[in-house]
Amino acid sequence: MKEVLRVTNLPLPLYARGKVRDTYKLNDDLLLMIGTDRVSTFDVVHPTGIPNKGKILTQLSDFWFSIQEIKNVVKNHFVELVDEKWLEKNNLRDHKELIGRSMVVKKAKRVDVECVVRGYITGSAWKDYLDQSGPEQGATICGIKFPPGLKESEKLSTPFFTPTTKALSGHDQNITVGDLVKILGKKLADELIEKSTKLYQVASNYALKKGSIIIADTKFEFGFLEGNLVLIDEIFTPDSSRFWDAGDYEVGRAQNPLDKQHVRNYGIKIGWDRKPPAPELPKEIVEATQAKYLDVFRRLTGSDPI
Numbered sequence: 177m178k179e180v181l182r183v184t185n186l187p188l189p190l191y192a193r194g195k196v197r198d199t200y201k202l203n204d205d206l207l208l209m210i211g212t213d214r215v216s217t218f219d220v221v222h223p224t225g226i227p228n229k230g231k232i233l234t235q236l237s238d239f240w241f242s243i244q245e246i247k248n249v250v251k252n253h254f255v256e257l258v259d260e261k262w263l264e265k266n267n268l269r270d271h272k273e274l275i276g277r278s279m280v281v282k283k284a285k286r287v288d289v290e291c292v293v294r295g296y297i298t299g300s301a302w303k304d305y306l307d308q309s310g311p312e313q314g315a316t317i318c319g320i321k322f323p324p325g326l327k328e329s330e331k332l333s334t335p336f337f338t339p340t341t342k343a344l345s346g347h348d349q350n351i352t353v354g355d356l357v358k359i360l361g362k363k364l365a366d367e368l369i370e371k372s373t374k375l376y377q378v379a380s381n382y383a384l385k386k387g388s389i390i391i392a393d394t395k396f397e398f399g400f401l402e403g404n405l406v407l408i409d410e411i412f413t414p415d416s417s418r419f420w421d422a423g424d425y426e427v428g429r430a431q432n433p434l435d436k437q438h439v440r441n442y443g444i445k446i447g448w449d450r451k452p453p454a455p456e457l458p459k460e461i462v463e464a465t466q467a468k469y470l471d472v473f474r475r476l477t478g479s480d481p482i
Contacts, residue, residue, distance in 0.1 A: 180213035180225030181273055195221050196233070196415065202266075202280065206255065210234075210278045211410075215457075215465070217440045218450040219347050224457035228481065230277040232469045235481045237410040238279060245378050250371045252407040253399065255280040276482045284399030284408050288342045289356060291368050293376040295335045296392040297326050298418060298431070319352025327428045329392070329420075335376050337369045342397070367405060372396050379412050383419075387475030389434065390425055392418035412476075414469045434468045 183193075188200035191207055195216040200208040211230030215222050234257070240246055241254040256262065258278035263269050294301055301317055305326065308315035314324040318338035326332075339356050340348040356365045376394060383389040394417035397409040410416050414435035424432055433441070442461050443450070457465075473481055 180227050182225045220454040222454040231481045232473050233413045234277045236413050239477050240411045249374045253281040284401045286399045290340045291372040291396040292338045293335050293372050294393040318350050330427050388422040390420040390422050434472050
């Protein structure tokens with residue numbers, strides 16, 4: 177199995193160590209955000225990493241951040257990808273492991289909610305729908321009414337916005353749009369809904385046309401830079417989104433995932449209780465997950481990660 181980068185140790189002030197990313201402070205305005213090969217499911221990090229996962233996430237986010245139609249919806253915090261010249265300039269020449277998996281970003285004040293957009297009913301939304309007898313009488317999820325008669329993986333009539341809290345530890349909690357308004361105010365809540373939905377629509381159309389990939393749902397994080405709302409963290413990666421092969425899509429069943437759901441499914445299959453410690457991942461799960469991430473990258477970008 178190829179070597180994985182699970183943790184970094186740089187001669188810089190550590191700003192944050194998340195479930196997947198290590199972030200260092202470069203100065204008062206800029207951060208160095210590194211995509212490691214850690215993988216988490218149900219908010220718990222597994223002891224096994226996925227080779228080159230951090231490179232795929234970082235470069236795919238860079239790809240999306242660079243698309244003009246995406247930038248027309250909302251600006252983002254991205255400054256540049258780390259390359260060998262950047263390492264030399266910043267006295268980090270001995271840390272070539274950062275190349276391709278690290279980006280310099282502007283330091284934004286994060287909005288502490290996750291903006292989830294669902295174009296299809298699947299995952300936790302499908303579970304909630306079944307728990308409320310949704311097929312017979314409809315269901316209310318995050319304050320949104322889902323009609324009766326939906327089948328698993330069915331496309332929704334319009335993308336639904338279902339926000340969650342951004343928990344520092346443990347699980348994020350679903351909230352309603354009404355809760356969002358109470359937390360952030362109506363103006364900001366409306367802006368988050370509008371921009372999240374538009375981003376999803378733009379990327380969904382692109383992915384289907386370019387790579388024959390369905391983006392079933394996705395999540396965004398936003399922040400403020402100089403008083404303006406910007407997109408932060410990652411966008412439309414196999415960690416933050418559900419990707420399905422359009423050619424294999426069939427309503428009424430779970431889809432073959434091209435994303436982190438493959439790892440989640442393994443944990444469910446072996447009966448893991450979703451509490452720490454997370455289980456080790458066998459070689460076949462690691463290799464299959466890496467292949468899925470690489471397939472998505474190639475189909476969306478038309479190239480290989482560096």
